[in-house]
Amino acid sequence: MYNIVRIPGDGIGTEITKAVTDILEAAGAQINWIECEAGEATYKKTGNPLPDETIEAMQEHRIALKGPLTTPVGAGFRSINVALRQKFNLYSNIRPAHxxxxxxxxxxxxxxxxxxxxxxxxxxxxxxxxxDEEHAESIAVVTRDASKKIITAAFEYAQKNNRKKVTLVHKANILKLTTGLFLQIGKEVSEKYPDIVFEDLIVDNMAMQMVLNPQRFDVIVTTNLFGDILSDLASGLVGGLGVTGAANIGDDAAMFEAVHGSAPDIAGQGKANPTALLFSALMMLEYLDEYRLAEKIRSAVYTVLQDHKDECTPDVGGQGSTQTYTEAICKLLRD
Known part of the structure; x- marks a missing residue:
């Protein structure tokens, strides 16, 4: 039995979190959920968008599944998501696009x-x-230690999952010190993995190549801002943020989340697609070495998308609802 913190979040968060929980239960996942709160609704209720109780639960259990959060305006937080990542040093943001x-x-x-x-x-x-507010400056920080950690994580993932190539993305032709350091460390780390092809691309060229021929890429590693942009681009290649999962992993803690918005305009209407959070939960199962269980659920999702499209949510061309989509997956898992 795994103790896992569950943060439903705002807007459609409650609906898609329930859907994912139901699917995991139908598949036989042995999880004890530790219910916690964060986000705009929590701020309105308690005056704190990230309560101490949520932080303490994360500190104790070290793993969380999180729905979409809205950072309230004027709450003193730039981003609740960023705060959680920095608090637990979740340095590796992993975003698959299939x-x-x-x-x-x-x-x-x-x-x-x-x-x-x-x-x-x-x-x-x-x-x-x-x-006098006529000129603003922002400072980017890149360190050897943090760069080595994320680049090594990418190579280790490639090696473990039989991936053949790692592409490092940078802007070292202009940002010679910061992304130049990132590129230098990438070259150093790559020498320890001679069986994996290593290449580097400048970020603007990378963006063009991803929309011309995304099939040429395997594992990509890059800095924070470039990764934020390119990971959304990658999601767009396969159907959008509603169908791609995400993990935030550190040395001793992990958080799995839907990276799309809280969509308050459709909350409570049964239109929300839980696929992104579900795929994040499958990454969570893999983190727990429950690979067979994750593959069982993934197979059911693919079958429903392929053979039961009418039961899927409208955003992927179906005529169903959050509930019909969830029930279709659960039925396959139980059968």
Whole structure:
């Protein structure tokens, strides 16, 4: 039995979290959920968007499944998600993008995994005004230690999962010190993995290549800002943020989340697609070495997308609801 913190989040978060919980239960996952709160609704209720109780539960159990959160305006947080990642040093943001059956996309056979450094770069929030708010400056931080950790994580993943190539993305032609350091460390780390092909691409060229021929990429590793942008681009290649999962992993803690928004405009209407959070939960199972269980659920999802499209949610071309989609997956798992 695994003790796992569950944070439903805001908007459609409650609906998709229940759907994912039901699917995991139908598949036989042995999970004891530790229910916690965070986000805008929690702020309105308690005055704190990230309560101490949630932090303490994460500190104790070290693993969480999190729905989409809305960071309330004026709550003193730049981002609750960033705060959680930095608090637990979840330096590795992993975003797979796989082509799915019966999902409308101009691309086929996309199968890439993007590793994004999660704690540094421009997202550390070191900004200040110069000259009476007429001139703003932002500082990006890249360190050898953090760069080595994320790049090594990408190579280790490639080796463990029989991936053949790692592509490092940078802007070292212009940002010679920060992303130049990242590239230098990438070259050093690559020498320890002679069986894996290593290449590096400048970020603007990378963006073009991803929409021209995404099938050429396997494992991608990059800095925080570039990874944020390119991982959303990768999701767009296979159907959008609603069908791609995400993991945030550190040395001794992990958080799995839906990276799409909380969609308050459709909350409570049964239109929410739980696939992104479900795929994040499958990454969680794999993190727990429950590979067979994760594959069992993934197979059921693919079957429903392929053969039971009418029961899927409208965003992927179905005529069903959150409930009919969830029930279709659960039925296959129970049968």
């Amino acid at each position: 082509s799915l059956p019966n999902i409308e996309s101009p691309f086929r056979s996309v199968d890439l995994v993007l590793f994004r450094e999660n704690t540094q770069g421009l997202y550390i929030g070191k900004e200040h005004w110069v000259d």
